[in-house]
Amino acid sequence: MEMTGEQVVPLPQQETWDALNDPAILKDCIPGCESMERTAQDEYEVVLLAKVGPVSARFKGRMTVTDSEPPRAYTLHFEGQGGAAGFARGEASVVLTPRDGSTVLGYAAKAAIGGKLAQIGSRLVDGVARKLAGEFFTAFNERVGGTKPS
Numbered sequence: 001m002e003m004t005g006e007q008v009v010p011l012p013q014q015e016t017w018d019a020l021n022d023p024a025i026l027k028d029c030i031p032g033c034e035s036m037e038r039t040a041q042d043e044y045e046v047v048l049l050a051k052v053g054p055v056s057a058r059f060k061g062r063m064t065v066t067d068s069e070p071p072r073a074y075t076l077h078f079e080g081q082g083g084a085a086g087f088a089r090g091e092a093s094v095v096l097t098p099r100d101g102s103t104v105l106g107y108a109a110k111a112a113i114g115g116k117l118a119q120i121g122s123r124l125v126d127g128v129a130r131k132l133a134g135e136f137f138t139a140f141n142e143r144v145g146g147t148k149p150s
Contacts, residue, residue, distance in 0.1 A: 001090075001113070001126050006106040007137045010145030013096050016103040017071030019144045020094065029139040031132050034058075042068065046080070052128045053120045057085030072096055078111075086115020109133075 009016045019025050023044060027036040032049040039045050042065040049058050061080025068074040072095065079089035090111030097104045113125060 001122065001129055002108075002110045003126075003129060003133060004106075004108045005133070006104055007141070008099070009103045009105050009141060011103060012101060013098040013103045014071045015144070016096055016105065019140070020096075020105075021065075025140070025143060029136050029143055031135045031139075036063075042066070046078075048080075050082070050085075052117055053124050055085050055116050055120060057082030057117075059085075059088065061088075067093075082115070082117070084116060086113055086117040088113045088117070 009019075011019065023036045023038055027033045030036070030048065032051075034047045034049060036044050036046050039062075044063045045060075046063050047058065047060050050056070059080035059082040061078060063076055063078045066075045066077060074094055076092045076094070078091070079087070081087050088111055090109060092107055092109035095106045097106065111129070117125065
């Protein structure tokens with residue numbers, strides 16, 4: 001699965017960067033996220049509940065930040081296990097560009113899944129991933145700027 005896009009965040013670049021690096025804000029904005037705890041400078045343990053078609057699972061995993069260029073860009077690497085439901089792993093590159101007092105957040109993500117999740121079919125998985133990304137950006141922009149994404 002691959003996904004790219006961009007969103008306008010109603011904050012200056014540094015404030016957007018700070019919010020994207022705040023585990024409490026991310027936990028509140030990631031759909032199904034039950035916990036996100038920093039375990040090292042650039043590493044987090046994450047637990048989230050996910051439902052893709054008929055498969056529901058609690059995923060436990062790790063997210064690592066690499067290639068960090070504050071306040072402009074970073075890459076997130078993630079991997080998680082969902083028991084019998086399977087696994088997910090991948091990465092997302094994020095680039096922040098200032099524009100008229102706001103910030104354009106560009107992203108490119110790719111992920112691989114296995115187990116029961118992989119048996120569901122890529123069209124359904126891709127659709128759910130796009131829906132979750134949309135929910136994240138809506139929640140993030142409402143939380144940090146009080147507006148819906150554009």
